[in-house]
Amino acid sequence: MSVWLIHNKIRIINMKITISEVAVKAGVSIKTVSRVINNEIGVRSATKDKVQAAMDELNYRPSQAARSLASTQSFQVGFIYDNPNAYYIIDMQNGILNVCRKQNYELLIHPCDAKSANIIDEVLFLIKRSNLDGLVLTPPLSENQQLIFELQKRNVKFVRVISGKGMVEDAAHCVYLNDRAAAFSVTQYLIDLGHKDIAFICGDPEHKSSPERFEGYQQALRQNNIKIEPNFLIDGEYSFESGVNGAKQLLSLKKRPTAIFGSNDEIAAGALFACRLDGIDIPTEISIVGFENSPFSRQTLPKLTTADQPTESVAIAATQLLINQIKNIPTNTVIEFNPELLVRESTTNFNG
Template identity: 45%
Template sequence: MGSVTLDDVARQADVSAKTVSRVVNGEHSVRPITRQRVLRAIEQLDYRPNMLARGLSGAHAYTIGLVYDNPNAYYIIGMQEGALSACDDLNFGLQVRPVNSRTDGLADRLRGFVQRSRLSGLVLTTPVSERVAELRRLATYRIPFVRIVSAARDPGGEFPCVYVDDRDAAHAITTHLLQLGHVRIGFLRGGKHHHASAERLRGYKDALRDYGIPLRNDLMIEGDYVFDDGFRGARRLFDLAEPPTAIFGCNDEIAAGALAAAQSTGLHVPYDVSIAGFEDSPFSRHSWPPLTTARQRADIIVERATRMLIARIRGEATENEGFNPELLVRGSTAPPRPREQRRKRR
């Protein structure tokens, strides 16, 4: 209804529709003079390409897919915002796709998804981005994608990516605790299958090693990225003969669980025990005390990944980019108390 079409522009600029199409899509083989004329016509008419027609006609729908497997609402919203902002800016559409990353045939399901919606490419977030074998397969299907991964440095190699240095951030958090004087620091690990979790554990270990403190297995507790595991894990730590004076939770939800465990045990945070998280989710800001954590800007990270993906779809070359989460010290961490002053459990 009344909307301006390619043909209108073509008539106005006195060229063929195809030439207008070429200009709109930034193809090379148009003379500057012609391009000018077309651009002027586009502006005069306030023309906007019809996504539907573009997608139906062309090889792909000028739409990218954001693929995730993550229960964390805040994280998802952040990622969505980032992707949307890049897509709006570059005239692409966005489709959001939750998947189960642990099942077989992931690559094939993703291909199905891409084909059905004629997606131009995929942004793969962790932990989907860690299934390298499936990714290889995806690549053989010639589906463009950019992954977001946890890595201390540019992994280079096979696939384009945006990398986040979880290890360094975990190192910083642990060092912060060490500098406060903590020696027995518990670690509540997140999803076994998440590489990010392993990286954070490694940062923790490295920091302890730097301070010459031997690792103790009873202080490192397995679990998932969920509140209940944080709660139970922290309880186990408190029950040790020599409980830790600080606990580092692999993400904010785990740390919130640890915080609740402390409070339910009558322990005062941070006086009796320090607790740190990872993520800077609302959890960490809206607890009492607010949690020391590492800020990870999911929105910015995904926006960069999305821009990279679109650049690649357009045939441009790209370089991998890295991000460093930032240490955020808040009220949940403090120096340990001398032993005798520590409060009794109720």
């Protein structure tokens, strides 16, 4: 805070605090302050404390611009996504932001069309143009083998959020959402309620999560010696409409299921809606479960039983993995999350 006299007016000017001010206050060189900022080894802990105290007292924030100009890093990570589910994106974004802020990284956001022919060039160009230090990738981008290959070839740091275990093995860092196990739990829960005739409405075949959830469903039935009824297996995609159509198809069967497992909440909401239209009470006549715990699952009557996808936690873990990688801090390669069963109002027991 310094005072300037301009003509006859006094202007209080809030000087920008730089590394030099901190150095002076702490009684060390700017280089030592720099070391503390970057958490480098070889600073005596007493010195470190002094510097930290000075930084706190002056409320100092290093200038990202100066840092990235002086170093080879940009202190920016990118979040490249193609996902129609805005709630998912916002949750991811919040989680990433959360870690970035703590670690003094900036986030660059880039929506894209994963199906575009030159998506790989687009991503590579973006990295170079903005000099990104790393990338957070979500499905379906995170499942694009060609893209992963090109990134590895160029030694670009990245984390992937994925749901298919098959993709975990290729040594690239990832956060793995065990959709299969979660789908298993959900199905087991229905079975425990006494259901045997459990239908499954499948999600988008392009998303790896679809076959994973389906596999979990199948495993649970198999393990309980329940025969899988082909008529109860409905192709679909991750949409409300798909749920409506799937349920209609199921309701037209002469032997109806007593429970419906929608691959995600939108499908389940659609199925619920279709049942209601048909005058079928949920859950007394048919139990319905969703997946993902999206806001959608709370905006139905009754509210959907579903599997809670901890998206924000996933984002936080993924970003931490990425930044560790960037900073060459030894770190896990894979972190696994297990979505948990969330029992609400759309399911009840069945005594056939």
